[in-house]
Amino acid sequence: MATAAARDTAGGPTAYDAPADPGDTAAFQRAFDAAVAADERIEPRDWMPDAYRATLVRQIAQHAHSEIIGMQPEANWITRAPSLRRKAILMAKVQDEAGHGLYLYSAAETLGVSRDELLDKLHAGRQKYSSIFNYPTLTWADVGAIGWLVDGAAITNQVPLCRCSYGPYARAMVRVCKEESFHQRQGYEMLLALSKGTPEQHAMAQDAVDRWWWPSLMMFGPPDDESQHSAQSMAWKIKRHSNDELRQRFVDICVPQAESLGLTLPDPDLRWNEERGHHDFGAIDWSEFWDVLKGNGPCNDQRLSRRRQAHEEGAWVREAAAAHAAKHRNDTTGATRA
């Protein structure tokens, strides 16, 4: 709870007391800066700089879009899951991702932008989602590799967001991170079963790790000196650690886990550096990253056209729900639940 929290009579907490003169933008800016400096949470009703709002909308939207696009590569295996237990785990995981999309679009709505607007931007290619989902899931083991590496990287990125300066985003992330860490453990456990299974299963697991390792390292974004938005986001405490710092943390976590899995990471330069107290690792192929980001990854077109198709095919359903709700707005019966 913010120490300077004032109760707005119109509802909802605020991070700081509004200046006496509502036209005094400089005073609002000072109050905002002081609240951020004091690690207080900015709330939807607080004044905030336009650029702060725009940054949050961009980041939360991209995160929400990643959740719903990210359903596709894993849903690709629901109908082929090789045991009923694994099928239940995978269905529940894909469902969680839809749930994360819901919380995140709701967090974005607190900044004054609707889910429909954001989806339109996604469908028009004007907002991004995480490039990792532009890689294909070619075998069942890819589901495990996504859980272990992609969700593992996501958690490394997202845990600090639980302390993000914007309250609704930070609170959504607390819940998202709990579920993501569950997914990461499930992915690890699935890969372990494959690694210790038949030679064919082991090979399938190794192949998946070989394909997902480098794209997972790219999930932390470009190197610090090339990162477009980092400095301002750090100042606003939307972001708490640099891309390279988080990437290093992830590599250090994965190396011993790969050993326990009995799988190798596809990097001949990967070794412990006693002096740094971290693992050194090989150079990332950033040309691939920028190329996939530009739309030239293996599945960019497929992911987006699948998303648009689902949206277009569902239009008549959404219209029907809206029409039904409008007709029955004044009903006193249960039929108004649309």
Add this chain to the structure above:
Amino acid sequence: MTTTPAADTAVTAAALALGDDALVLSHRLGEWAGHAPVLEEEVALANIALDLLGQARVLLSMAGDEDELAFLREERAFRNLQLVEQPNGDFAHTIARQLYFSVYQHLLHDRLASGDGPFAPLAGKAVKEAAYHRDHAEQWTLRLGDGTDESHARMQAAVDALWRYTGEMFQPVEGIDGVDWPGLESTWRDIVEDVLGRATLTLPEGPRTGAWRAGAGRQGLHTEPFGRMLAEMQHLHRSHPGATW
């Protein structure tokens, strides 16, 4: 509890019939993942699919090894209703299938839960899940039936198309005792007629619309789309004989 071998066989047959219904419908609903018309329905359809998969796992385990039964049986050995194997179609078809099946399952599990037979423990939990599935299907039937002209037409087409698969639900299931099947059918029909009426839709005509009346899923006779569904579902498991996952 002591049972004779004959009673055991009958319980196994019933566990397969009910378990296959849940397994197959869960699979079809799982096909919606990533394609639902609205994000809330991604969550809802997955939730229903997960409930059904949970029921399937309990039921199939009463009959043997759940994975062997799901992944290694041939098409003709499955005992599910033809209704649940029907392809998803548009959202209206999925909702019509949900309406017909969830009302049936809710009524059946309600009766099984109140008895002391081998299915009572499972049914006690499943009846609560089926009540939610039924509410979900009813609410969407109302929205689509009494929504726009297009949704009304699509929903009527869906309830008509799937009507022929409903008669089979009320044929007695071997191994399930103490259920008044004709009574179940007439209650089911009253409920469905009421929902369709409130949704401004018409109850399909005739004993079962269409010249051919479906109804041999319980005897292992299925429809063409089912073989393709199983091919997809079983392929990976069958490609690695004896492997654990």
